[in-house]
Amino acid sequence: MDTTLHIPPFTVRLQSPFPDVEQHLARFYGRYDRAADGCFVDFHVRLVPGEWIHRVWRPQVRFLVDDQNPFIPLPADQAAPMFEWGLNWTVASRSLGLSVLHAAVLGKGDDAIILPGFPGAGKSTLCASLALLEGWRLFSDELAILDPATGWLLPHPRPISLKNQSIDIVAAFPGAHIGPRFEDTRKGTVAHAAVPDASVVQASKPGRPRWLVFPRFEAGAATSVVEIPKAEAFALIQQQSFNRDRLGDVGFDTLGRMLSDVRCYATVYGSTSGGIEGIQRIVSDS
Amino acid sequence: MLRPEGARSLSEADWTDVVATARNANLLGKLATTLEQAGEAAPAAPQRHLTGALMLSARQRQSVVWEAHQIDAALAPLGHPVVLLKGAAYAMSDHAAAGGRLFGDIDLLVPREAIGDVEHRLMGNGWTPIKTDAYDQRYYRQWMHEIPPLVHAQRGTVVDIHHTILPLTAKHRPDPGRIFRHARAIAGFDRLMTPAPEDLIVHSLCHLAHEGEVNNLLRDLHDVACLLDEHATDPDFPARLADAAADHDLLDPCALGLALVARYFDRALMRQAATSLSARLGRPASTALIALYDDALQPSPTGHCTATGHLARARIYLRSHRLRMPLAMLLRHLSRKAWMRMTTRPKSVPQEG
Known part of the structure; x- marks a missing residue:
């Protein structure tokens, strides 16, 4: 397979001999535009079989972007998740002058909410519930991309990556399309949820940062929402910047401008509906 | 990088290869600077890569x-x-x-x-x-x-x-x-x-002629070409450079380095400096070595390299180590390093996702 896709704001060429990856693309990227021949390609990704004996014995997959090989090989049956992980790494480390944060982003109209991703905070499940149950437009479950020129967020919709218990929770949402489960990855069991069609259709429409929310899931907790000072939010969010250091002044200014555009909150919740309620309170508050 | 005006006639597909090749050769930021100084701009999509490379370079320089x-x-x-x-x-x-x-x-x-x-x-x-x-x-x-x-x-x-x-x-x-x-x-x-400029250039030349890996060779050659350019109006500079190379007992590697610079970034001054050095050395730089570097340098968008290229790279690697130390010492060192590499694990696993 050799195909070139527009996954806004990037054009990605993917070459792969793995049938799993072809199915992954058909399942999750069917509605994305295919690029015309001769179009500029931002990232040339190749998934290739393991070297030497690992072509046949315990077959492996390797991820190459241009001539870089940033990862150790994985078992060949994890080729599809490796494409997603590898592309995340590529977007984060080759930022093309864009500021990239580790955060989920969703939009309502022109407004966007940023949910930074501290491990175990429940960001992916909350993100899936807002996108699938509440009609928010999915920008990304993983990568918040700020355009320094405008200060607005650029959508980069890709399948939502779910881990372990969150897979069953999201699978039960009406309208959820969950792909195959990949057992025994280094993140445990992993599955992907499809991006709602409306988010793919509007993937070139940027959003103005309005809310920066630090979510935390605590089993059984009652929903709480507190507004937090911007200085505190800045200290937290800059730990989540993948490439602030690669952009220098521009990266710092872009984060600063985003902070001045948003109101910052922390929310604790104990269930899917509790998480949604917290976000609703924040949105109606400001 | 020699003819920035050529940017105007590139198709989008050409730009895909130019950006990937320049990034692989660690020249993307230098290409961006060259284009900017010549008043040339890339189409919007490749320009993002050039802009990103300039931001990274500015940040690293600040650091x-x-x-x-x-x-x-x-x-x-x-x-x-x-x-x-x-x-x-x-x-x-x-x-x-x-x-x-x-x-x-x-x-x-x-x-x-x-x-x-x-x-x-x-x-x-x-x-x-x-x-x-x-x-x-x-x-x-x-x-x-x-x-x-x-x-x-x-x-x-x-x-x-x-x-x-x-x-x-x-x-x-x-x-x-x-x-x-x-x-x-x-x-x-x-x-x-x-x-001093002469010492700086002699060191850069000596470094590139002794370096075992060719990944950054084009970048290093361009560095020297830029340094030499700053003395383009000084007719005595080639002689001063040759003096410095002779004082450092580095005429040999400098002659090779300058021949390579003149070959890839051909300007009158580079050739003049190369000639002046070979004259001091009493012979021209080895054509066999220059041919070896030609084989080894195969910039490409995907990092593809022919069998001849791999062989040339292996020979340059071995040559660089031979220049560093006597053979017996080299064998001892390389086998020790190979053993250490086999017993440790390099590289990262996919990051947070």
Whole structure:
């Protein structure tokens, strides 16, 4: 397979001999535009079989972007998740002058909410519930991309990556399309949820940062929402910047401008509906 | 990079290859600078890559200047001269070679007898050794021209401290004293200096002719081309360069390096300098070696390399080690390193997702 896709704001060429990856693309990227021949390609990704004996014995997959090989090989049956992980790494480390944060982003109209991703905070499940149950437009479950020129967020919709218990929770949402489960990855069991069609259709429409929310899931907790000072939010969010250091002044200014555009909150919740309620309170508050 | 006006006739597909090839050769920022200075712009999509490379270069340069100030402050109480080499020297003296370039470790040259003091001062100011392995420590201290690199505990930046510009075991014996005698002060710094242009260029040439990997070779050749360009109007410069190369016992590698620069960044001055050096050497640079580098240098968008290219790269790698140390010592070292590599695990696993 050799195909070139527009996954806004990037054009990605993917070459792969793995049938799993072809199915992954058909399942999750069917509605994305295919690029015309001769179009500029931002990232040339190749998934290739393991070297030497690992072509046949315990077959492996390797991820190459241009001539870089940033990862150790994985078992060949994890080729599809490796494409997603590898592309995340590529977007984060080759930022093309864009500021990239580790955060989920969703939009309502022109407004966007940023949910930074501290491990175990429940960001992916909350993100899936807002996108699938509440009609928010999915920008990304993983990568918040700020355009320094405008200060607005650029959508980069890709399948939502779910881990372990969150897979069953999201699978039960009406309208959820969950792909195959990949057992025994280094993140445990992993599955992907499809991006709602409306988010793919509007993937070139940027959003103005309005809310920066630090979510935390605590089993059984009652929903709480507190507004937090911007200085505190800045200290937290800059730990989540993948490439602030690669952009220098521009990266710092872009984060600063985003902070001045948003109101910052922390929310604790104990269930899917509790998480949604917290976000609703924040949105109606400001 | 030689004909920026050619950018106008590139198709989008051409730009895909240009950007990927330049990134692989570590030249993307330099390409961006070259285009910018020529008043040429890429179409919007490839321009994002060029802009990103310029931002990264500016950021790294800012970081080099900051580190240089920190090192200067740490070493100010010492009485020894401290000279910046390579990338840091280009950045601090505002050479055109620095434009769009990426910077890595900071290289310092200090008198051999000052090594202990310098190491001590830096370790008292937050730097700590990277290589704690006993073999590596002995390898560096007994045989090399530098001590094991120091990394700053908070900033993660790396300093390489050299006492000469080639390993002690190497065939040639350059004269670090000459570099100290001709070094130039940097405005605003107590202790740090940059080498005189001749010494800077001789070192860059010697470095690229001794380097075992060709990944950065085009970048290094471009650095020298930029440095030479700054002396294009000085008719005596080629002779002064040849004097410096002769003083350092480095006519051989410099002749090869200049022949390569003239081959890839052909300008009248490069050829003149190459001729003047070969005349001093009494013979032209080895055409067989130049052909070997031609085979090894195969810039491509995917990093593809032919069998001839791989063979040439392997020969350059072996040659670089032969130049560093006698054969018996080399075999001992390489087998030791191979064993150490087999027993440790390199590389990362996919990051957070």
